[in-house]
Amino acid sequence: MEGDKRFWRAVLLALPLAVFAVFVIWPLASSFYYSFTNWNGFNPDYDYVGLDNFQKIYTDKLFYQAAINTALWMIAAILLPTALGLGLALLIDSSVPGSAAFKSIFYLPICLSAVVVGQIWVWIYQPDWGLLNTVLEAMSGERLRYAWLAKPDTALWSVIVAWSWQQTGLSMVIFLAGLTTIPEDLLEVCEIEGATTAQRIRMVVIPLLTPATVVVIALSVINSLKGFDILYIMTGGGPFNSSDTLAMHMYNESFKKYLMGYGSAISVVLFLIALTIIRVYFRQLRKVDELYG
Amino acid sequence: MARLVLEDVTKRFGAVIAVDAVDLQIEHGEFVVFVGPSGCGKSTMLRTISGLESVSAGRILIGDRDVTHVAPSRRGVAMVFQSYALFPHMTTAENIGFGLRLARVPKDEIARRVTDVAKTLQIEALLDRYPRQLSGGQRQRVAIGRSIIRDPEVFLFDEPLSNLDAALRVRMRLEIARLRDRLDATMVYVTHDQTEAMTLADRIVVFNQGHIEQIGAPVELYDAPANLFVAGFIGAPAMNFIPAEIEAGENGKANVRFGAVSLPIGREAAEGKVTFGVRPEHLSVAAESEHDFLGRVEIVEKLGAESLVYLQTGFSKAPITMRIPPELSVHAGEEIPVRVGRKRLHLFDAEGRVI
Numbered sequence: 001m002e003g004d005k006r007f008w009r010a011v012l013l014a015l016p017l018a019v020f021a022v023f024v025i026w027p028l029a030s031s032f033y034y035s036f037t038n039w040n041g042f043n044p045d046y047d048y049v050g051l052d053n054f055q056k057i058y059t060d061k062l063f064y065q066a067a068i069n070t071a072l073w074m075i076a077a078i079l080l081p082t083a084l085g086l087g088l089a090l091l092i093d094s095s096v097p098g099s100a101a102f103k104s105i106f107y108l109p110i111c112l113s114a115v116v117v118g119q120i121w122v123w124i125y126q127p128d129w130g131l132l133n134t135v136l137e138a139m140s141g142e143r144l145r146y147a148w149l150a151k152p153d154t155a156l157w158s159v160i161v162a163w164s165w166q167q168t169g170l171s172m173v174i175f176l177a178g179l180t181t182i183p184e185d186l187l188e189v190c191e192i193e194g195a196t197t198a199q200r201i202r203m204v205v206i207p208l209l210t211p212a213t214v215v216v217i218a219l220s221v222i223n224s225l226k227g228f229d230i231l232y233i234m235t236g237g238g239p240f241n242s243s244d245t246l247a248m249h250m251y252n253e254s255f256k257k258y259l260m261g262y263g264s265a266i267s268v269v270l271f272l273i274a275l276t277i278i279r280v281y282f283r284q285l286r287k288v289d290e291l292y293g
Numbered sequence: 294m295a296r297l298v299l300e301d302v303t304k305r306f307g308a309v310i311a312v313d314a315v316d317l318q319i320e321h322g323e324f325v326v327f328v329g330p331s332g333c334g335k336s337t338m339l340r341t342i343s344g345l346e347s348v349s350a351g352r353i354l355i356g357d358r359d360v361t362h363v364a365p366s367r368r369g370v371a372m373v374f375q376s377y378a379l380f381p382h383m384t385t386a387e388n389i390g391f392g393l394r395l396a397r398v399p400k401d402e403i404a405r406r407v408t409d410v411a412k413t414l415q416i417e418a419l420l421d422r423y424p425r426q427l428s429g430g431q432r433q434r435v436a437i438g439r440s441i442i443r444d445p446e447v448f449l450f451d452e453p454l455s456n457l458d459a460a461l462r463v464r465m466r467l468e469i470a471r472l473r474d475r476l477d478a479t480m481v482y483v484t485h486d487q488t489e490a491m492t493l494a495d496r497i498v499v500f501n502q503g504h505i506e507q508i509g510a511p512v513e514l515y516d517a518p519a520n521l522f523v524a525g526f527i528g529a530p531a532m533n534f535i536p537a538e539i540e541a542g543e544n545g546k547a548n549v550r551f552g553a554v555s556l557p558i559g560r561e562a563a564e565g566k567v568t569f570g571v572r573p574e575h576l577s578v579a580a581e582s583e584h585d586f587l588g589r590v591e592i593v594e595k596l597g598a599e600s601l602v603y604l605q606t607g608f609s610k611a612p613i614t615m616r617i618p619p620e621l622s623v624h625a626g627e628e629i630p631v632r633v634g635r636k637r638l639h640l641f642d643a644e645g646r647v648i
Contacts, residue, residue: 191345199395208382
């Protein structure tokens with residue numbers, strides 16, 4: 001009997017492990033391997049080129065542009081949905097009329113795929129008849145009309161707004177869950193001690209939401225590092241690479257310029273950056289756990 | 294002077310009446326304890342005084358000021374919660390000084406006052422610790438410290454010792470008694486523990502189903518309960534209740550009869566069915582010639598300082614509890630002669646009111 005159990009345990013664990021190996025470990029290992037080659041993605045013949053690809057990264061101006069954009073993207077993708085989600089959660093938690101309906105409405109975008117979200121916002125930003133320009137024109141005439149996705153100075157930020165619109169619902173729901181874990185009597189102490197709403201939120205609610213904030217930020221970091229699809233739909237990294245992120249840059253080098261070896265090298269660097277961020281983050285997480293766990 | 298006056302205070306939650314037209318005057322410096330079973334309205338009453346709950350009807354006055362519709366923070370009250378309600382992300386010092394920080398008191402003054410309070414409560418060494426690093430008793434002290442520092446006119450305690458273990462509860466009870474003597478403030482204390490009520494209170498208010506059953510000094514409630522409810526609630530183990538009848542006795546005075554027992558009550562009373570109440574400590578093992586009834590010992594609980602004996606009798610379905618000195622040797626199954634102390638007989642009419 002005992003042996004039977006162990007056999008089935010092994011089988012049941014082996015299945016997901018096999019899937020993980022085929023779809024995660026093997027591609028990961030392949031990327032590492034190809035990053036030392038000049039493979040073009042089709043040709044069965046390719047050469048081992050050592051660290052050439054990594055040297056090329058070192059001198060690639062577009063890579064730096066993409067790295068800066070990725071940093072901007074990450075910071076904005078963490079700050080905006082977190083701040084907006086917290087604000088919405090506090091408003092909804094204060095039991096404004098119709099808060100249940102608002103909750104569903106704000107959560108809805110997260111149920112859409114990034115492609116759909118991207119398409120919706122492409123329509124909104126459309127220069128001639130898009131919603132945004134139509135509204136701006138009604139307000140100010142021609143003056144504020146702008147080709148949001150077609151100009152290098154606004155393309156990245158326009159995508160960030162679309163991204164935040166989608167992600168805010170998720171952080172809001174996590175913060176709402178966090179708010180329900182704050183003991184009622186702590187809020188009553190605030191009331192008896194005479195805290196203003198602002199004092200209560202700043203000195204009590206936000207610190208007590210730390211565990212929820214940790215989760216929100218973790219998801220934002222992970223989602224933003226993966227953020228590729230919405231950029232691909234909305235700008236494709238353009239114009240003039242102004243909204244290129246590392247993931248986008250890697251895609252363009254690998255699948256548009258057919259420099260699979262070089263693309264793999266970029267992906268390796270991206271992997272190492274992600275690993276570093278996540279390691280630092282998990283170390284912080286442990287500190288939070290000690291305080292609140 | 295902070296006199297606390299409740300005038301006809303009613304609190305409804307939908308159709309449920311939690312507090313029903315309560316009138317009460319608490320004098321300055323008095324320590325009043327609200328007791329009663331769960332759901333009797335005592336905590337709601339306290340929360341209404343604090344302002345955390347609004348009143349449905351009636352008035353609340355603190356020091357002759359009508360605070361019925363005043364915000365909790367402006368009522369001059371401080372509250373100590375059962376759960377301590379300490380902020381987990383703040384140190385002891387920050388928790389105690391919280392109210393002062395909200396009021397934007399200068400930092401050095403906060404530090405000075407926090408140190409003073411911590412000295413009073415003997416928690417100076419814990420000022421830099423977080424709540425999770427404190428024991429239950431220490432946490433409760435911090436919670437008390439937070440309430441003292443604001444120098445309130447009225448202290449409200451909501452079952453502050455319920456989360457502590459028995460030994461600690463006794464120690465904290467003493468500390469609260471010391472605090473009561475040292476602080477010149479009015480205190481209202483809610484508990485379901487009648488020992489706490491008896492030991493701490495100047496006056497006890499017994500709540501039941503949203504209204505006050507009786508108000509009085511602890512000994513008063515113990516010696517002269519106004520009704521069956523108070524008689525049963527105050528005193529541990531609880532008073533024995535025996536179905537009985539009043540009948541005519543000698544010299545125009547009445548007797549109370551239950552089973553074969555007939556006891557003179559020493560005064561006149563109308564004949565009829567009553568409930569006869571006698572406390573376990575007013576029953577004693579008697580010499581064969583002086584006993585009132587025989588009871589078969591069901592269980593003996595030896596508590597060390599005393600023993601509790603549960604008796605089966607012919608006249609009461611519930612076992613009769615008696616309290617005896619520990620050196621008396623009594624065994625289960627044995628039949629023992631019992632004498633009823635004549636001075637402390639309680640009689641209640643069909644409505645439960647004392648006769």
